[in-house]
Amino acid sequence: MSETARTSTADPTTTAVIAAGVLETEPRGRTGWTRILLGRDAVMIYALIAALVIAAISIPRFASPVTAGFLLLDVIPILLIAMPMTLVIITGEIDLSVASIAGLTSAVIGVLWQAGLDIGLVLVIGLVVGAVAGAVNGFLIAVVGLPSLAVTIGTLALFRGLALVVIGDNAVANFPPELTAFFTSKLGATGIPTVMIGVALVIAFFAILLHFTPFGRGLPAIGFSKEAARFVGIDVARAKFWLFVGTGSVSALAGIFWTLRYSSARSDNASGLELAVIAAVLLGGVSIFGGRGSIPGVVAGVLLIGVINYGLRLGRVSEVILIIVTGSLLIASVVAPSVGQAIGRWRHDRRVRRELPQATASGRPRA
Amino acid sequence: MTVATRNAPRTERTSPLSGFLRRREIPVAAALIVLVLVTYAANPLFLSQQGVKDLMLNATIMIILAVGQAMVIFTRNVDLSVGSILGLVAFLTGTLFADAPGIPIPVVFLAGLALGALLGAINGLLVTVAHVPALVITLGTLYVYRGINNAWAGGTQYFAGDRPDEFGALAVDTVLGFPIITLLAIAVVVIVGIYLAGARSGRDLYAIGSDPEASRVFGIPVARRVMTAFVVNGLLAGLAGVLYAARFNSVGATTGTGMELDVVAAAVVGGVAIFGGSGSVAGAAIGAVLLTTITSALTALRVDKFWQQAVVGILIIAAILVDRIASVRTARKLRLTEARDV
Amino acid sequence: AGGGGDGGGDGSGQDGDQTITFIPKQLNNPYTDVVLGGGEDGAESAGFASSQVVGPLDASASSQVSFINAETQAGTNVIVIAANDPDAVCPALEEARSGGAKIVAFDSDTNPDCRDVFISQVVAKDVALIQVELIAEQIGGSGEIAILSATANATNQNEWIKYIEEELDSNPDYADIELVAKVYGDDDDTKSFQEAQGLMQAHPNLKGIISPTTVGIAATARYLSTSEYKGKVALTGLGLPNEMRPFVKDGTVTEFALWDPAQLGYVAAFAGKALADGDITGAAGDTFEAGDLGEREVGEGGVVIVGPPTVFNADNIDEYDF
Amino acid sequence: MSIAPPNAPAPLLSLRGAAKTFGPVVALADGTIELLPGEIHALVGENGAGKSTLVKILAGLHHPDAGDFLVDGAPVAFRTVADSKAAGISVIYQEPTLFPDLTVAENIFIGRQPRGRLGLISRAAMRREAMALFERLGVPIDPDRPAEGLSIADQQIIEIAKAISIDARILIMDEPTAALSGVEVERLFTVARSLRDTGAGILFISHRFDEIFALTNRITVMRDGRYIGTHDTAAATVDGIVREMVGRDIDQLFPKQDATIGEVVLDVSGLSRRGVFRDVDLQVRAGEIVGLAGLVGAGRTEVARAIFGIDPYDTGSVTLSGARLKPGNPQAAIDTGIGFVPEDRRKQGLVMDLSVGRNLTLTLRNTLSRAGIIDTAAERRAADTWSQRLQVKTGSAEFAVSTLSGGNQQKVVLAKWLATEPRLLIVDEPTRGIDVGTKAEVHRLISDLAARGIAILMISSELPEVLGMADRVVVMREGRVTARLDRADATPENVMLAATAEPAPMLEDTK
Numbered sequence A: 001m002s003e004t005a006r007t008s009t010a011d012p013t014t015t016a017v018i019a020a021g022v023l024e025t026e027p028r029g030r031t032g033w034t035r036i037l038l039g040r041d042a043v044m045i046y047a048l049i050a051a052l053v054i055a056a057i058s059i060p061r062f063a064s065p066v067t068a069g070f071l072l073l074d075v076i077p078i079l080l081i082a083m084p085m086t087l088v089i090i091t092g093e094i095d096l097s098v099a100s101i102a103g104l105t106s107a108v109i110g111v112l113w114q115a116g117l118d119i120g121l122v123l124v125i126g127l128v129v130g131a132v133a134g135a136v137n138g139f140l141i142a143v144v145g146l147p148s149l150a151v152t153i154g155t156l157a158l159f160r161g162l163a164l165v166v167i168g169d170n171a172v173a174n175f176p177p178e179l180t181a182f183f184t185s186k187l188g189a190t191g192i193p194t195v196m197i198g199v200a201l202v203i204a205f206f207a208i209l210l211h212f213t214p215f216g217r218g219l220p221a222i223g224f225s226k227e228a229a230r231f232v233g234i235d236v237a238r239a240k241f242w243l244f245v246g247t248g249s250v251s252a253l254a255g256i257f258w259t260l261r262y263s264s265a266r267s268d269n270a271s272g273l274e275l276a277v278i279a280a281v282l283l284g285g286v287s288i289f290g291g292r293g294s295i296p297g298v299v300a301g302v303l304l305i306g307v308i309n310y311g312l313r314l315g316r317v318s319e320v321i322l323i324i325v326t327g328s329l330l331i332a333s334v335v336a337p338s339v340g341q342a343i344g345r346w347r348h349d350r351r352v353r354r355e356l357p358q359a360t361a362s363g364r365p366r367a
Numbered sequence B: 001m002t003v004a005t006r007n008a009p010r011t012e013r014t015s016p017l018s019g020f021l022r023r024r025e026i027p028v029a030a031a032l033i034v035l036v037l038v039t040y041a042a043n044p045l046f047l048s049q050q051g052v053k054d055l056m057l058n059a060t061i062m063i064i065l066a067v068g069q070a071m072v073i074f075t076r077n078v079d080l081s082v083g084s085i086l087g088l089v090a091f092l093t094g095t096l097f098a099d100a101p102g103i104p105i106p107v108v109f110l111a112g113l114a115l116g117a118l119l120g121a122i123n124g125l126l127v128t129v130a131h132v133p134a135l136v137i138t139l140g141t142l143y144v145y146r147g148i149n150n151a152w153a154g155g156t157q158y159f160a161g162d163r164p165d166e167f168g169a170l171a172v173d174t175v176l177g178f179p180i181i182t183l184l185a186i187a188v189v190v191i192v193g194i195y196l197a198g199a200r201s202g203r204d205l206y207a208i209g210s211d212p213e214a215s216r217v218f219g220i221p222v223a224r225r226v227m228t229a230f231v232v233n234g235l236l237a238g239l240a241g242v243l244y245a246a247r248f249n250s251v252g253a254t255t256g257t258g259m260e261l262d263v264v265a266a267a268v269v270g271g272v273a274i275f276g277g278s279g280s281v282a283g284a285a286i287g288a289v290l291l292t293t294i295t296s297a298l299t300a301l302r303v304d305k306f307w308q309q310a311v312v313g314i315l316i317i318a319a320i321l322v323d324r325i326a327s328v329r330t331a332r333k334l335r336l337t338e339a340r341d342v
Numbered sequence C: 001a002g003g004g005g006d007g008g009g010d011g012s013g014q015d016g017d018q019t020i021t022f023i024p025k026q027l028n029n030p031y032t033d034v035v036l037g038g039g040e041d042g043a044e045s046a047g048f049a050s051s052q053v054v055g056p057l058d059a060s061a062s063s064q065v066s067f068i069n070a071e072t073q074a075g076t077n078v079i080v081i082a083a084n085d086p087d088a089v090c091p092a093l094e095e096a097r098s099g100g101a102k103i104v105a106f107d108s109d110t111n112p113d114c115r116d117v118f119i120s121q122v123v124a125k126d127v128a129l130i131q132v133e134l135i136a137e138q139i140g141g142s143g144e145i146a147i148l149s150a151t152a153n154a155t156n157q158n159e160w161i162k163y164i165e166e167e168l169d170s171n172p173d174y175a176d177i178e179l180v181a182k183v184y185g186d187d188d189d190t191k192s193f194q195e196a197q198g199l200m201q202a203h204p205n206l207k208g209i210i211s212p213t214t215v216g217i218a219a220t221a222r223y224l225s226t227s228e229y230k231g232k233v234a235l236t237g238l239g240l241p242n243e244m245r246p247f248v249k250d251g252t253v254t255e256f257a258l259w260d261p262a263q264l265g266y267v268a269a270f271a272g273k274a275l276a277d278g279d280i281t282g283a284a285g286d287t288f289e290a291g292d293l294g295e296r297e298v299g300e301g302g303v304v305i306v307g308p309p310t311v312f313n314a315d316n317i318d319e320y321d322f
Numbered sequence D: 001m002s003i004a005p006p007n008a009p010a011p012l013l014s015l016r017g018a019a020k021t022f023g024p025v026v027a028l029a030d031g032t033i034e035l036l037p038g039e040i041h042a043l044v045g046e047n048g049a050g051k052s053t054l055v056k057i058l059a060g061l062h063h064p065d066a067g068d069f070l071v072d073g074a075p076v077a078f079r080t081v082a083d084s085k086a087a088g089i090s091v092i093y094q095e096p097t098l099f100p101d102l103t104v105a106e107n108i109f110i111g112r113q114p115r116g117r118l119g120l121i122s123r124a125a126m127r128r129e130a131m132a133l134f135e136r137l138g139v140p141i142d143p144d145r146p147a148e149g150l151s152i153a154d155q156q157i158i159e160i161a162k163a164i165s166i167d168a169r170i171l172i173m174d175e176p177t178a179a180l181s182g183v184e185v186e187r188l189f190t191v192a193r194s195l196r197d198t199g200a201g202i203l204f205i206s207h208r209f210d211e212i213f214a215l216t217n218r219i220t221v222m223r224d225g226r227y228i229g230t231h232d233t234a235a236a237t238v239d240g241i242v243r244e245m246v247g248r249d250i251d252q253l254f255p256k257q258d259a260t261i262g263e264v265v266l267d268v269s270g271l272s273r274r275g276v277f278r279d280v281d282l283q284v285r286a287g288e289i290v291g292l293a294g295l296v297g298a299g300r301t302e303v304a305r306a307i308f309g310i311d312p313y314d315t316g317s318v319t320l321s322g323a324r325l326k327p328g329n330p331q332a333a334i335d336t337g338i339g340f341v342p343e344d345r346r347k348q349g350l351v352m353d354l355s356v357g358r359n360l361t362l363t364l365r366n367t368l369s370r371a372g373i374i375d376t377a378a379e380r381r382a383a384d385t386w387s388q389r390l391q392v393k394t395g396s397a398e399f400a401v402s403t404l405s406g407g408n409q410q411k412v413v414l415a416k417w418l419a420t421e422p423r424l425l426i427v428d429e430p431t432r433g434i435d436v437g438t439k440a441e442v443h444r445l446i447s448d449l450a451a452r453g454i455a456i457l458m459i460s461s462e463l464p465e466v467l468g469m470a471d472r473v474v475v476m477r478e479g480r481v482t483a484r485l486d487r488a489d490a491t492p493e494n495v496m497l498a499a500t501a502e503p504a505p506m507l508e509d510t511k
């Protein structure tokens, strides 16, 4: 065979720099420990620690066990619901009805308790109500195939409406004092609420489920590509169904906590909590498009918001500032990485340009 | 080898009527008509002159917001900050009338539109320049704008009495039976509708929502179009804010709180696909009318007040279901009559 | 609940170093602002070292709790609160008390067990009666009426409504008046506006509306003034003069009532001071000096009454500015 | 120094020494190409050689890190795709980029829809023009249907219609024929030649040498991101080009090994799905490779999806080694020992945003766990083992699989199924868009598997591949099996006849 012509524009320097198809001087993708220490989750944890330190130094009385108690009691509902919500968002769905489910649960246990049922039975029925509500979402989303954002806007209204139907304009407050006292009790002198033990169990359950089980391995795959997930045998519909049952059940837990902590069962309990939960989850590094996210990051995100909230309140900074800070933090948490990426890209381009010979100085008018 | 194995394309066109019936707005519009008729049968006052006027007035602001929101959703984005934008603009309107007595009404409108567009542009910039998901950004600006509104307004509220009568009259006077602000909303639907269906840049919005990556590869100026959608949405939220001030009694720190999900619900009920690419502003507008009418209808039907919200929820879900059934039908038809052996 | 103790210890006791914090139902509400204005005045006159206003932006049941918690930890001596939910705030208030703080409820009471005194606008029954009286007069003593309230759970609203219903049932003067509906505008302008509309449609023979909430009465007035029902359907209730002025002038509303909200805050501050100084304990019969407003007495159940409601109409409305 | 023949007209486009890096990956080290008016220029190279990257630079989608780029002799630096379009460059990308919600006609004309009254888009004119284009390409596609649900072949045809509708002076086609059948390829070539004759320059990328030699005037070879050389097609040979592409002599292309055929592993009988396929009977034995041939759209993929449980079926049964398979349950199919390499690796074969490692172990997630908890160390080991065994070229197992070239992606798909040690492996178009070197490797792998006693069902639109690899060939047409041929009887003529016309009497039924 004949070669009509042959050119080689590659000069020796270029060849040297990019010998094995890989830039020698370029930092490789992070692996192993650096990946963990510099990852998104780690940054959230550093931010949390920084916020704690700053608050402890600048706000008198912040550094005390009392803070731990009040702060944790405040964030528990968000922390609880954020766990299954993380999994749901990782599969690319969303559940806006969580606060309404908590409200419905609260209403149901209020009415049943007033009707004279045994408190244990009442709480179990409350949980079942949450699970059933979640199953309704799950059925519509996973089985019928409706978009979750739309469905749960509907059930947000529906479940809150049902709460009103159940309890109307009444409020039930006379829960057993031992029980309500238990929900605000602390673990010895640590200031940590006793119920945190249960919450920690819930967190551990979802962390293991997401990060160390076959089921959890499938979730990011579903979030990135439902179709490809199906081709490796993941039952997408079933996984989603159970996740919504999960958010329903945990929302019911949050509803129970809410009712007993404030010893007040009302139809409007926990209203508006859905956006707070989602904000915390997104701040914790979960991608709203699905696929990416982790439980440690989300826990750090929830606590960060909690610390800032409580710190500012203790410092008597106005609520107005607080919501501006929360909003800005949320924006910053997603904008910062993309700014970081842009800087990285720019530095990479500059390095490459320095290393690769620019063939003609004049010939490349940048339009 | 020949193409003999393939049938010739079917020459008959799908009839205009069946094409019309397949449109996604139809089930919602039908639901709206049924709702109105049933309510009317039970309570003739529902369609009295005042009743009809009230229905239109109730829907007006939601229609304008839903049209803007639909534009953003077409591009596979969402704007949750509209309620906060509306609140800020409404308060601006109140402030202008209070602090600059005698200010011409058109100037107030322009100022409101400008502030709305500015706030929309901030959303758009963050979304397009920083390449971050709109849901997160606008959830953030929802809080920030609301915070600014609170900081600015404090406990101040402006009441109907602080505004010139001609301004309030916009929400009272009618032309051909239509309140003036409702006519404005209809004009918005028509103009935006024509733009989206008939202008190249309008069609681009659907393409972007349909497949953002492909749009980039194809050379559609994605950032510019998405930016446009956000700015227009902000502008319309601004318009809604000014009209809110004309129609309602007071504007203050909390005006427009909690509206965002209702607006998204209206668009979705009207057949706007939440993941972009399909739907129409007419559909979104009908969705808005349906949702605002449900509340009035239930009151007119004397449905127990505690049931009202639950019924609204059921209707939202029913609307999505109906829409879904319709689109599954079309999809099945497409599958059975595959493109090339139509 | 031992945690609150170490917070409260250092601030209390020394006179002249006392702090007071007001926690309204919701910030940035015009009515609340007037109340708080009076409160801050009162706090200064009563001799508090500093006074604060903290509170949620939304009036939900439990949102006040974390503010109470923060105040407990900050060692505030007197917490003045308008409860969004009488029971939800209780555990937190108990904790604050065990840390040494004195609790004054005002505007909307908490569960009596968890506060020291409650500063009430007026006698609840008086408020109810004056509204029935006004509406009966305006509709000529017979016909259908409706109530447009705030939220379905609001304590004070529900108490007034209860008295209104009792009075309509028991007083033969009102035998021809029929209460046909109770609706809730959730103290939201838009919602109240639409509820007002709905009332007209659902009850074509409606002659009058009572709206015992400032947001509700203003929204309803605005609706009536722009609709064909103006002048045909009577409206009364509790409203702010500044907000209602145009509707009184244009004839939509003839008369409505309210107490002076500033006095409420003012008295609450003095009650707090008296409690903190140990002058009173909140028991019935205790008396304290409330600055310019003179001596007040704690009544049954620890309730302090501020004063009678004022009736506003076209003749006197311009004399008030709140 | 010029690569153009003497007396040649001035080049339409010339790129020299272009480089492009993604992080540490050098996609292109020396991209060089020259396109003359009136020529069809082939660009060949192994998977990952940098062809698509070069195309994306020409299209203005990537900005080169270095190099000269001239259009009509003037230096240019495109910032966006719009710039390259304005310069008369039209590109068909390797992966179709259609908008599923828009109609076919709108997909073709998006951004430059014909306008009518008041400057508004005229749908009638748009439909007319689309019909005319399809007429020209000889394919009847309804211009009013949405692009959603179109087969890959139809999508590719719409891409082609889109590109030629622009009347571009420079047409770049990145593997346009990968999803097309013979008829459609022929049509495409006719159109390409007529464009060339009007003076346009066409850059054509393909892994199929028959097409390259039938269509092009010159061939440029790339390897490892570098320009190797340019040849006149008339003077070039397949062997010579291949040697330049891979830098070595390659093994036999269809290395069919003898295997002992054992028991029936897969037994499909009477499988039907309304409107898709009817009465499909199929058997695959241990160690046997059964080729499923037919034209694009014959329903082969549909049958495979039904067997694996992705799609439901109406009647019939699927049995694996005597055990009846639950319909519509892929996990059950995997558990009983079926592996499935789907035809669309980007959407079905891989989770593109997930790392190489996670993709590899996704099929193993159940087997790698003890008491419900995944053994992460074993997971990492499995990922390393299998990516090494199939020689997947990647910087790290933690990189997203989307950063790999097409061929390497396909290797990951194969690896993740081989890792499950299946009894039956269904491979759908296993070498679509894969270079010769990798192709031979894939073939060797498949052949190895059969030799180890695994039953293989291979769907392929490439006749030589089917004939070269299969022990038996089953031919489908319009959803029905029209012939079953033993290796000896499977001639190109017999297969094509069964695929396109009524079953001829001479075709014997081997069942």
Ligand SMILES: Nc1ncnc2c1ncn2[C@@H]1O[C@H](COP(=O)(O)OP(=O)(O)OP(=O)(O)O)[C@@H](O)[C@H]1O
Residues within 6 Å of the ligand: D022, D025, D026, D027, D028, D045, D046, D047, D048, D049, D050, D051, D052, D053, D054, D094, D402, D403, D404, D405, D406, D407, D408, D433, D434, D435
């Ligand atoms: N966006 C990207 N990020 C990282 N690496 C990339 C990216 N795009 C391409 N590459 C790498 O660049 C190299 C060249 O890829 P390219 O797609 O150009 O190959 P190709 O010649 O078109 O191969 P094929 O024949 O398989 O399509 C590959 O090694 C690929 O992994």
Ligand SMILES: Nc1ncnc2c1ncn2[C@@H]1O[C@H](COP(=O)(O)OP(=O)(O)OP(=O)(O)O)[C@@H](O)[C@H]1O
Residues within 6 Å of the ligand: B334, B335, B338, D149, D150, D151, D152, D153, D275, D276, D294, D295, D296, D297, D298, D299, D300, D301, D302, D343, D461
């Ligand atoms: N995406 C799709 N949606 C709906 N129906 C489809 C789709 N793709 C194909 N079909 C239907 O299935 C039939 C078989 O098509 P398919 O492309 O699967 O055949 P194939 O023989 O596997 O061809 P290929 O070589 O493309 O894999 C088509 O005639 C069509 O009716």
Ligand SMILES: [Mg+2]
Residues within 6 Å of the ligand: D051, D052, D053, D094, D174, D406
């Ligand atoms: Mg390629």
Ligand SMILES: [Mg+2]
Residues within 6 Å of the ligand: D300, D301, D302, D343, D428, D459
């Ligand atoms: Mg196929």
